[in-house]
Amino acid sequence: MAVFVYAENINGVYKKAAFEAVSYAKAVADKLGETVTAISVNPTDSSDLLYKYGAEKVISIKDEGLKNFSAKAYAQAVNEVADGNILVFPHTTDASSIAPMLVIMKNYSLITNVLEAPESITPFQVKRRAFSGKGFMHAKADAAGVIVTVSQNAFGVKENSVAGTEEVKNLTVVNEDTKVLSHEQSSGKLDLKEAEVVVSAGRGMKGPENWVMIEDLANTLGAATACSKPVSDIGWRPHSEHVGQTGKAIAPNLYIAIGISGAIQHLAGVNSSKTIVVINSDPEAPFFKSADYGVVGDAFQIIPALNQKIKALKG
């Protein structure tokens, strides 16, 4: 039975998280000697992009009624076309809203925030994130079918080209309960949870006007920007940039923390980063204990200098 995967797109364009989920589904399918079928709602991108990561079939749901997102309506649509007993979702906001509803419709088990390929398929057992990054849980599912959501930037995107075919499914799902009134999305801004590099700053930056420096460095690195909780509480930066136990959990390849003390709640959201660089004027800042590389000194001098040197490296 094929392994199904939900390939999330944003305004028709596949997200990196979709490629990661397809890569994960492919790893599961290979263990079973099965194939991968991807499902997407109103994509405009080419299905070739999904064949590249191992999807042999792409079911492209076309439905005007699903133009706007509704967790319930999307779950209904996926329920109509997914008939495998293993379904893979990315752990994005939308996908992790659909998955819990779908799991009830199908009477399956749900394991969220998974980090690695399954340890066993029957019964399904897998390592997942728990305690906000302060521990791991090996979870076992008992039902006949299972849905997993794959934590972003954990499993990684793995190319695995196959020859694929596309099937267009015209659906008309009714959605009378919710209506989108307005949708604001800044285009071109790098998604924090998908970013490979994140430049983050805390109260040590003294004020919002000094974030120009952070943004310059982020631009040079092709990075997203983030911040500590007090910074978003005071309103220097938007809530959506707050990382940590009560904010977003991220796992980029490189996390640069500037003027952030490294409180346990902050670490909880960022300690899955592969490499951590800490820049702080206080040599006693706890963050140095959890860093790979550290610089003690004044961020206001260090950031512009570092930016110049990275620019030079990148040519």
Place this chain on the structure above:
Amino acid sequence: MKILVCISSVPDTTSKINFTADKSAFDKNGIQWVINPLDEFSLTKAVKLQESLGATVTVANVGDAATEPVIRKALAIGATDAIRVNTEAKDSFSVATEIANIARNGGYDLILCGKESIDYNGGAVPGMVAQLLNHPFVNACVGLEVNGTEVTAVREIEGGKETISVKLPAVIAGQKGMVDEKDLIIPNMRGIMSARTKPLHIQEPAGSEVKVQGVSYDSVPARAAVKMVTPDNLDELVRLLHEEAKVI
């Protein structure tokens, strides 16, 4: 209007997380318990709606007697009453089923949850409750207004936000932004005193199935010792990031 707020009792955010020697369970020794911080945003929002709309706010918790201090705190913050389903919370599905039972029996107009609990990070209960009740569901909510038989909810999306009108009854999962951090209610003496006499109903579980089990747990491996670079030697930092870590 009847509001149900689901709260979970979780280790205080400063807790160091340890597991039992055989790694089969979370070690509760020395842990302080708090209302899941993401639930607290929803609870505060509910108490504000209670003040402005004259709503009743019932707190629902699935947990053994050990969670009662946290329920009392929710009452001290301003909830009207509370229901505790007397069983240890074991997985998202069994918890969601118990909550859906409470919601069905009580006829609530609005069910508020936190987006996820900071212990098991399931993020699954709110959506499951919604589907079990066949209610609409909005996740990652950062704003909520009630207008008669509908609510206007603002949800966070990648790189922005979306405003949605939702027919009641509905399930909404909130997070920071539902109310401002500075508006979170710290119980005063009067609140604490009155919480002692507010009704806390204990009911036995319907006996819902547990579908996912924690087989074992691991701690996070320690990082290798930090390599320090002096501020006048940033070339070395760039070299390390480029050649050693290979991240730039």
